[in-house]
Amino acid sequence: MRAPLAAIAVVLALSGSALAQQQPRACAVPDYLLFSDYQLKHAYDAVKQQRRLNIAVVGTGSSALAGPDGPRSAYPARLEAALNQKLSGVAVKVVTLVRSRQTAEDLAKGMDKLLLDEKPDLVIWQTGTIDAIRRLDPDMFKLALDEGVDRLHKGRADVVLMNMQYSPRTESMITLGPYADTMRVVAQQQEVPLFDRLGIMRYWSDHGAFDLYAAGKDNVLAQRVHDCIGRLIASLIIDAGRLQEFAVKAGQ
Amino acid sequence: MHSPVVTTGRDLRLDLFRGLALWLIFLDHIPSNAVSWVTIRNYGFSDATEIFIFISGYTAAFVYGKEMRERGFTVAGARILRRAWQIYVAHVFLFAIYMAEISYVATSFENPLYAEEMNALEFLKQPDVTIIQALLLKFKPANMDVLPLYIVLLILFPAALWLLLRAPTVALGASVLLYAVMWQFNLNLPAYPEGVWYFNPFAWQLLFVFGAWCALGGATRLGPLLHSRVTIWAAIAYLLFAFCITMTWYFPRLAYFVPHWLEWLIYPIDKTNLDVLRFAHFLALAALTVRFVPRTWPMLNSRIFYPAILCGQHSLEIFCLGVFLAFAAHFAMVEISGAVWMQVVISVLGILIMSATAGLMTWYKRVEERKPGSRPKRSDADLAGGEA
Numbered sequence: 006m007r008a009p010l011a012a013i014a015v016v017l018a019l020s021g022s023a024l025a026q027q028q029p030r031a032c033a034v035p036d037y038l039l040f041s042d043y044q045l046k047h048a049y050d051a052v053k054q055q056r057r058l059n060i061a062v063v064g065t066g067s068s069a070l071a072g073p074d075g076p077r078s079a080y081p082a083r084l085e086a087a088l089n090q091k092l093s094g095v096a097v098k099v100v101t102l103v104r105s106r107q108t109a110e111d112l113a114k115g116m117d118k119l120l121l122d123e124k125p126d127l128v129i130w131q132t133g134t135i136d137a138i139r140r141l142d143p144d145m146f147k148l149a150l151d152e153g154v155d156r157l158h159k160g161r162a163d164v165v166l167m168n169m170q171y172s173p174r175t176e177s178m179i180t181l182g183p184y185a186d187t188m189r190v191v192a193q194q195q196e197v198p199l200f201d202r203l204g205i206m207r208y209w210s211d212h213g214a215f216d217l218y219a220a221g222k223d224n225v226l227a228q229r230v231h232d233c234i235g236r237l238i239a240s241l242i243i244d245a246g247r248l249q250e251f252a253v254k255a256g257q
Numbered sequence: 258m259h260s261p262v263v264t265t266g267r268d269l270r271l272d273l274f275r276g277l278a279l280w281l282i283f284l285d286h287i288p289s290n291a292v293s294w295v296t297i298r299n300y301g302f303s304d305a306t307e308i309f310i311f312i313s314g315y316t317a318a319f320v321y322g323k324e325m326r327e328r329g330f331t332v333a334g335a336r337i338l339r340r341a342w343q344i345y346v347a348h349v350f351l352f353a354i355y356m357a358e359i360s361y362v363a364t365s366f367e368n369p370l371y372a373e374e375m376n377a378l379e380f381l382k383q384p385d386v387t388i389i390q391a392l393l394l395k396f397k398p399a400n401m402d403v404l405p406l407y408i409v410l411l412i413l414f415p416a417a418l419w420l421l422l423r424a425p426t427v428a429l430g431a432s433v434l435l436y437a438v439m440w441q442f443n444l445n446l447p448a449y450p451e452g453v454w455y456f457n458p459f460a461w462q463l464l465f466v467f468g469a470w471c472a473l474g475g476a477t478r479l480g481p482l483l484h485s486r487v488t489i490w491a492a493i494a495y496l497l498f499a500f501c502i503t504m505t506w507y508f509p510r511l512a513y514f515v516p517h518w519l520e521w522l523i524y525p526i527d528k529t530n531l532d533v534l535r536f537a538h539f540l541a542l543a544a545l546t547v548r549f550v551p552r553t554w555p556m557l558n559s560r561i562f563y564p565a566i567l568c569g570q571h572s573l574e575i576f577c578l579g580v581f582l583a584f585a586a587h588f589a590m591v592e593i594s595g596a597v598w599m600q601v602v603i604s605v606l607g608i609l610i611m612s613a614t615a616g617l618m619t620w621y622k623r624v625e626e627r628k629p630g631s632r633p634k635r636s637d638a639d640l641a642g643g644e645a
Contacts, residue, residue: 042513066373106376138377140452144443147525170374173595174366176288177587178359178377180399180455183528186506190524193512201509207289211597218595220366227370 032233041198064131083235113153120160171206276569281305286583314468334415341411395449432466492541564612
């Protein structure tokens with residue numbers, strides 16, 4: 006549905022370049038898919054004042070990869086690598102708290118403990134898949150999201166919401182639409198950036214960057230997709246955190 | 258062969274727009290279908306479901322209302338319930354096809370990237386519970402929510418129709434009241450394994466009853482209102498507003514222009530409970546349609562709209578076929594290619610199949626009616642804009 010709208014997007018694009026810069030070609034997505042109006046103030050302060058950035062990724066199964074290479078190749082680790090490479094003199098640490106089969110409500114309940122244990126400057130909250138699979142009431146889903154974001158804000162952490170994966174093979178089994186819409190609304194109302202993983206992966210699929218219909222036990226596709234996701238979140242964080250001033254200049 | 262199926266007193270606009278709604282529902286049901294950008298849900302709050310339910314209410318009242326007046330509550334009520342049974346059977350049939358597709362996909366798919374999404378197939382591990390819950394209309398797979406709603410609406414329709422025929426304003430008021438009570442107390446039917454019905458019958462009944470009310474004289478009463486300039490301009494303004502808001506969903510950059518208080522006011526725009534904004538959007542669309550597409554519009558007899566009108570006249574069968582074709586399309590995309598060209602081919606092919614099937618059914622009906630000694634033609638049931 007969004008692919009043809011991309012054509013209109015180009016016309017509407019308010020800024021110059023259509024593709025997010027400095028990404029490997031396969032990862033590239035148009036600006037409108039990787040954009041946020043909302044600032045990450047705590048992240049900025051942490052980087053500016055303490056030259057550190059503690060990030061916690063909270064999520065479910067799709068924030069991890071199985072196998073011996075899994076932890077290294079999943080997007081949280083790729084995000085850490087990308088940020089450490091891009092930000093000079095900043096100690097970026099990404100911890101991952103993946104709990105499989107947890108709904109947004111389950112995850113929201115764990116936020117206080119997370120704040121206490123990890124003291125993150127920024128929390129990337131990946132959720133929605135389990136709620137959509139179990140077809141939970143979207144109203145309850147929204148309440149849970151609001152509650153989780155409120156807790157994180159009270160604990161002086163920035164939040165980036167991350168929605169579901171685009172999974173063409175299971176599309177006739179999981180109705181993602183209402184849950185993705187809810188996440189967009191919560192992000193807008195709470196003024197937090199949304200990492201639109203669903204839209205980004207659909208863009209990759211529609212434009213042939215990745216064959217997401219593929220079947221097989223092979224880990225290569227999963228690793229490449231996670232690498233791109235990690236890089237793109239890094240771009241979003243640098244952009245929304247106004248961290249460009251700490252970025253390594255090209256050629257340095 | 259193009260021959261108008263018109264009988265006097267029949268509003269072809271109902272057939273046309275129900276047929277178009279069926280096509281749009283089909284396009285929207287094909288997952289990640291690029292062609293579905295043409296459908297109205299991308300340009301405003303409401304979508305084809307509203308059109309389908311409203312016209313279904315309208316035609317149900319038109320057909321069974323006449324029956325209830327002429328032959329009484331019992332006969333009309335019994336026929337409505339038989340219709341509900343037919344739809345139940347159709348739903349169960351579709352469920353069987355769905356299970357076949359899903360089971361196949363489940364055994365042939367393995368991808369470490371989607372380990373989590375595979376949880377969606379867990380219900381296959383306990384077919385006993387799943388199938389029983391499906392028969393109870395509590396377990397409803399994706400895209401199979403409309404028919405259960407329709408069944409519940411029809412089961413309650415004899416009583417609603419009885420009241421509509423005696424005191425239409427009271428009936429409509431009761432429907433609005435139920436809608437309000439639903440919002441106040443969060444009423445909905447339970448679903449399996451968790452949650453509630455995707456289309457809340459307590460909410461969507463409003464559209465169905467409103468359609469019925471329009472069919473039984475309400476439309477005439479609304480006439481002056483529909484033709485006033487204020488209404489038309491208000492409708493246009495609202496549609497424009499909805500269009501602008503919808504665009505901010507696709508282009509987050511534009512969301513910057515939406516004031517915060519407005520976001521808090523309008524979101525979430527709830528489909529499950531037929532949000533007031535969705536209902537209003539449908540009303541605006543309907544008002545403009547009635548204003549600019551008169552009943553005597555010559556194009557209604559043109560070849561261009563003939564396929565859509567045919568589809569609208571066999572709405573239950575074509576709806577079910579559409580759901581089946583959407584599953585088949587998804588299957589083809591998984592097995593052959595999910596490329597954009599494939600999405601276009603599948604969409605066009607699907608609409609052709611729907612139209613051809615509707616044409617075939619019209620032919621069957623004509624043949625059966627011509628048969629010597631056949632039972633007398635039923636009251637306008639099939640002609641008042643398709644089966645109710």
